[in-house]
Amino acid sequence: MAGVKRYKKEDLESYCLGATVSMEYLNIRPQNVTHVYLHSAFHESETKEKILKICKERHIPCDTSDKVFSILSQKENCFVIAMIRKYSCELDKNASHVVLVNPSNSGNAGTIIRSATGFGVPNIAIIRPAVDFFDPKVIRASMGALSRVNFKYYDSFEEYMQTDGAGERYCYPFMLDGSVRLHEIQIRKPFSLIMGNEATGLPDSFASVGQPVRIEHGNGIDSLNLPIATSIGLYEATKGSFG
Amino acid sequence: MAGVKRYKKEDLESYCLGATVSMEYLNIRPQNVTHVYLHSAFHESETKEKILKICKERHIPCDTSDKVFSILSQKENCFVIAMIRKYSCELDKNASHVVLVNPSNSGNAGTIIRSATGFGVPNIAIIRPAVDFFDPKVIRASMGALSRVNFKYYDSFEEYMQTDGAGERYCYPFMLDGSVRLHEIQIRKPFSLIMGNEATGLPDSFASVGQPVRIEHGNGIDSLNLPIATSIGLYEATKGSFG
Numbered sequence: 001m002a003g004v005k006r007y008k009k010e011d012l013e014s015y016c017l018g019a020t021v022s023m024e025y026l027n028i029r030p031q032n033v034t035h036v037y038l039h040s041a042f043h044e045s046e047t048k049e050k051i052l053k054i055c056k057e058r059h060i061p062c063d064t065s066d067k068v069f070s071i072l073s074q075k076e077n078c079f080v081i082a083m084i085r086k087y088s089c090e091l092d093k094n095a096s097h098v099v100l101v102n103p104s105n106s107g108n109a110g111t112i113i114r115s116a117t118g119f120g121v122p123n124i125a126i127i128r129p130a131v132d133f134f135d136p137k138v139i140r141a142s143m144g145a146l147s148r149v150n151f152k153y154y155d156s157f158e159e160y161m162q163t164d165g166a167g168e169r170y171c172y173p174f175m176l177d178g179s180v181r182l183h184e185i186q187i188r189k190p191f192s193l194i195m196g197n198e199a200t201g202l203p204d205s206f207a208s209v210g211q212p213v214r215i216e217h218g219n220g221i222d223s224l225n226l227p228i229a230t231s232i233g234l235y236e237a238t239k240g241s242f243g
Numbered sequence: 244m245a246g247v248k249r250y251k252k253e254d255l256e257s258y259c260l261g262a263t264v265s266m267e268y269l270n271i272r273p274q275n276v277t278h279v280y281l282h283s284a285f286h287e288s289e290t291k292e293k294i295l296k297i298c299k300e301r302h303i304p305c306d307t308s309d310k311v312f313s314i315l316s317q318k319e320n321c322f323v324i325a326m327i328r329k330y331s332c333e334l335d336k337n338a339s340h341v342v343l344v345n346p347s348n349s350g351n352a353g354t355i356i357r358s359a360t361g362f363g364v365p366n367i368a369i370i371r372p373a374v375d376f377f378d379p380k381v382i383r384a385s386m387g388a389l390s391r392v393n394f395k396y397y398d399s400f401e402e403y404m405q406t407d408g409a410g411e412r413y414c415y416p417f418m419l420d421g422s423v424r425l426h427e428i429q430i431r432k433p434f435s436l437i438m439g440n441e442a443t444g445l446p447d448s449f450a451s452v453g454q455p456v457r458i459e460h461g462n463g464i465d466s467l468n469l470p471i472a473t474s475i476g477l478y479e480a481t482k483g484s485f486g
């Protein structure tokens with residue numbers, strides 16, 4: 001635990017807080033797990049046995065250290081922390097994408113990652129400035145599903161369109177004044193669902209990108225929250241695709 | 244500010260943290276606002292003028308007190324706090340409802356309130372044990388939309404069905420093994436969308452209530468998060484209802 005300290009964006013490592021989240025990384029990306037810490041109050045259980053087994057097989061150091069928890073975790077119900085080495089991914093250019101333009105909230109990012117995984121669209125383009133997907137708050141809010149998605153940062157939407165968004169692709173920017181209603185169109189594949197920032201939405205310039213859509217709702221609220229809008233888009237775009 | 248202290252469930256008052264949230268209560272339920280506090284750093288703005296105007300018209304005391312903020316708010320960007328007297332609501336028995344069985348998370352509850360308001364279903368039944376809807380964290384996560392909904396607690400689902408859920412009504416419990424897929428059925432009105440607890444979902448006994456439905460997704464995740472599932476249900480049930 002030498003040198004364990006609270007996450008900062010420039011660090012080369014991040015961490016998973018909690019048993020469920022840590023198990024996802026141990027199952028899906030064990031090659032990126034560098035160390036596992038267990039709390040002394042982590043009782044014997046099937047989960048604990050599984051963690052010990054993977055660590056042993058993969059030669060991942062596994063120590064009991066309550067001090068690490070007092071440094072890294074504010075939650076009293078966190079008994080496992082998996083340290084992970086950061087990695088980079090490439091998007092599948094032929095697959096459908098979620099494109100997040102300037103997402104700012106870590107909890108929202110995690111919830112979107114979880115929905116994108118669930119709806120089988122595990123390729124996420126992120127346009128800077130944007131929240132850091134390796135932030136432990138993002139990883140935790142994703143329930144560890146970050147391990148299952150490809151995500152990549154771009155300096156501009158144009159950069160995305162000229163690289164991984166190039167080729168045959170149907171773009172759907174979600175805008176409050178989008179010209180068609182989501183439930184009235186057929187989303188074609190591969191699609192890019194393009195979502196704006198939590199507070200400001202997409203810039204007006206996106207009205208000329210692909211087919212702008214809106215999710216109809218009443219006027220009691222200004223807008224749906226970002227993960228809700230993204231997930232409704234994913235639901236419409238993928239329904240009927242799962243056994 | 245005599246006696247201002249952090250919210251506890253048994254208090255007769257709660258509060259709105261932030262200008263947007265406070266404005267919702269001042270606009271929609273001014274009769275429940277007992278006091279407004281402004282931070283000394285709250286700059287002159289249209290919002291500030293509106294707040295001062297409503298307070299004056301409604302004879303709501305309005306004071307500048309930074310101490311109240313240091314007691315009630317952890318966020319550095321909170322410049323307005325509206326104290327509200329708790330009130331009780333009745334559900335519209337003839338309208339569609341969202342029924343939350345044992346919801347436990349305040350942020351989730353707030354997000355659901357915002358979606359229910361947006362999709363024009365502002366009647367929420369809550370089955371105990373459950374999170375306290377007057378918790379400032381719920382009010383804030385709802386962006387103040389709590390002011391726009393009727394919500395009521397019941398000791399059991401049976402109590403709800405025998406009272407405000409009685410009469411002609413179509414019940415749709417959302418279950419991971421629901422027998423039909425959401426996008427393949429016609430949701431009839433007035434409906435009750437019934438959602439379980441974040442961690443445990445609905446008890447098996449709900450399989451015999453109305454028409455159990457499931458939202459299809461792949462197996463990369465165990466389940467969608469609760470506000471996402473609720474909002475997708477609301478979206479399907481209401482689409483085509485808005486101008």
